[in-house]
Amino acid sequence: MLVKAAIATPSGNSLSEWETRLKLLGLLCLVFAFATINDLRLLPLMIITALAVYRLSALPASYLISRLKVPGIFLLAMAVVLPLSAGETVLAQAGPVALRLEGTLGLLSIAARFFSIITVATVLLASTPMPTLVRAMGSLGMPDLLGDMLLFTYRYIFQLADDLHRARVAARLRRARLGSLSSIRTTAYIVGSLLVRSHWQAERVLAAMTLRGYGNSRIDVSRPAPGLRDFAALAVCVTLAGGFVVTQTFFL
Amino acid sequence: MHIPDGIVPVSVAAGGYALAAGMTAISLRQIERKHVDPREGIPKASLLTAVFFMASLVHIPLPPTSVHLVLSGLMGVVLGWYAFPAILVGLFFQAVMFQHGGLTMLGVNACLMGIPALLSYGVFRLRNMLGETRPLPNAVLGFVAGFMAVAIGAFSAAVLLVSTVPAYLDASVERAAVTGLFVAHLPLAGIEGVFTATVVLFLLRVQPSLLKESL
Numbered sequence: 001m002l003v004k005a006a007i008a009t010p011s012g013n014s015l016s017e018w019e020t021r022l023k024l025l026g027l028l029c030l031v032f033a034f035a036t037i038n039d040l041r042l043l044p045l046m047i048i049t050a051l052a053v054y055r056l057s058a059l060p061a062s063y064l065i066s067r068l069k070v071p072g073i074f075l076l077a078m079a080v081v082l083p084l085s086a087g088e089t090v091l092a093q094a095g096p097v098a099l100r101l102e103g104t105l106g107l108l109s110i111a112a113r114f115f116s117i118i119t120v121a122t123v124l125l126a127s128t129p130m131p132t133l134v135r136a137m138g139s140l141g142m143p144d145l146l147g148d149m150l151l152f153t154y155r156y157i158f159q160l161a162d163d164l165h166r167a168r169v170a171a172r173l174r175r176a177r178l179g180s181l182s183s184i185r186t187t188a189y190i191v192g193s194l195l196v197r198s199h200w201q202a203e204r205v206l207a208a209m210t211l212r213g214y215g216n217s218r219i220d221v222s223r224p225a226p227g228l229r230d231f232a233a234l235a236v237c238v239t240l241a242g243g244f245v246v247t248q249t250f251f252l
Numbered sequence: 253m254h255i256p257d258g259i260v261p262v263s264v265a266a267g268g269y270a271l272a273a274g275m276t277a278i279s280l281r282q283i284e285r286k287h288v289d290p291r292e293g294i295p296k297a298s299l300l301t302a303v304f305f306m307a308s309l310v311h312i313p314l315p316p317t318s319v320h321l322v323l324s325g326l327m328g329v330v331l332g333w334y335a336f337p338a339i340l341v342g343l344f345f346q347a348v349m350f351q352h353g354g355l356t357m358l359g360v361n362a363c364l365m366g367i368p369a370l371l372s373y374g375v376f377r378l379r380n381m382l383g384e385t386r387p388l389p390n391a392v393l394g395f396v397a398g399f400m401a402v403a404i405g406a407f408s409a410a411v412l413l414v415s416t417v418p419a420y421l422d423a424s425v426e427r428a429a430v431t432g433l434f435v436a437h438l439p440l441a442g443i444e445g446v447f448t449a450t451v452v453l454f455l456l457r458v459q460p461s462l463l464k465e466s467l
Contacts, residue, residue: 032262070352113258149338152294160305160306184446188454189450193454194303199299199462201299
């Protein structure tokens with residue numbers, strides 16, 4: 001299988017039991033507050049906060065490291081460019097290459113934000129099953145059409161991953177050269193076939209869903225009301241987020 | 253073309269969300285205008301979104317490296333007004349599953365890929381005038397749709413990155429960076445153009461209704 005669902009935090013963990021709508025609001029507040037931080041004095045506090053949230057989730061460190069790898073490549077590219085090209089204050093020089101203060105500080109700020117945001121976002125996504133998260137987004141005002149598309153797409157991604165894998169194996173067995181530039185045509189035909197098959201499958205899915213009442217009034221799935229602990233956790237997150245923004249705006 | 257979290261200022265991320273919300277609202281209004289029941293198109297749009305999501309994981313060799321397909325042009329061609337919400341959904345899953353992009357940058361990335369996809373949709377509609385069933389106009393418009401979606405997205409991303417990230421770059425370095433980032437994406441745009449044209453020709457032979465505004 002080409003894709004895997006995000007792992008979930010252990011059940012019974014305080015973060016996985018936090019009411020999803022409030023968790024979404026609380027952790028997103030933190031994420032967006034982190035995105036505003038550019039004062040160097042707040043960076044250590046931001047990283048500590050993100051690590052504390054991650055610690056509460058009981059996720060293994062290796063999971064976070066694996067999540068940082070792909071976007072880290074982008075950061076690596078900036079690490080090469082920024083300190084050498086941005087700013088006028090030269091920290092060190094070797095021939096024509098100069099390490100500049102402003103670019104280095106800019107990179108530090110970007111790296112800290114990048115790490116903290118991804119850490120908290122990872123906790124949010126790993127501690128909440130996808131359907132629950134989408135339903136929470138819907139109850140917070142996301143349009144129904146988007147919510148339905150998210151759930152359906154999530155359902156089909158895994159099936160299509162297997163279909164695509166099988167089609168590529170079949171193409172390879174027929175000696176198609178998938179590892180060369182000329183493979184564009186073969187890959188295009190595989191994608192075209194998947195589109196056609198999915199088109200027909202969608203017709204059947206819609207017919208079956210219509211028979212089961214899809215499109216009629218939405219069934220309101222009752223969910224337990226948030227408790228005092230849920231609101232307290234939200235209050236902590238909002239206070240922390242507000243504290244970061246207010247401190248940077250008015251006190252630094 | 254996926255800008256990760258924490259790179260650009262929060263004002264840009266918030267602006268991206270605002271623009272993406274506006275574009276989503278426009279797309280949903282257009283979908284509602286065209287369909288008695290907009291939900292009828294959801295299973296099809298979702299399945300096709302899943303196909304695009306999976307296909308974008310396929311790597312095409314581009315010596316000395318390899319690139320993954322973006323497919324925003326093809327999404328515009330096949331999904332029409334559903335392309336913007338579909339790209340939003342696809343980017344959400346890419347951020348969740350593979351950390352391509354990020355939650356704070358979802359709006360920005362959706363605009364960088366979704367608006368060019370809608371432009372590609374508009375360009376591909378020219379086939380109504382040039383001949384819906386003739387292979388040549390379909391192939392040419394398919395190529396243009398695939399090429400322009402990546403080229404416009406890459407150019408916009410380069411301008412956005414260079415103008416918002418480093419506060420201390422001088423104008424000549426900025427221009428060089430924008431040009432460099434844009435030129436680096438041109439081979440990918442070419443591959444996307446060829447790929448989109450090939451899929452369009454395939455669909456024209458096998459299932460031409462997928463190229464009409466039927467979704």
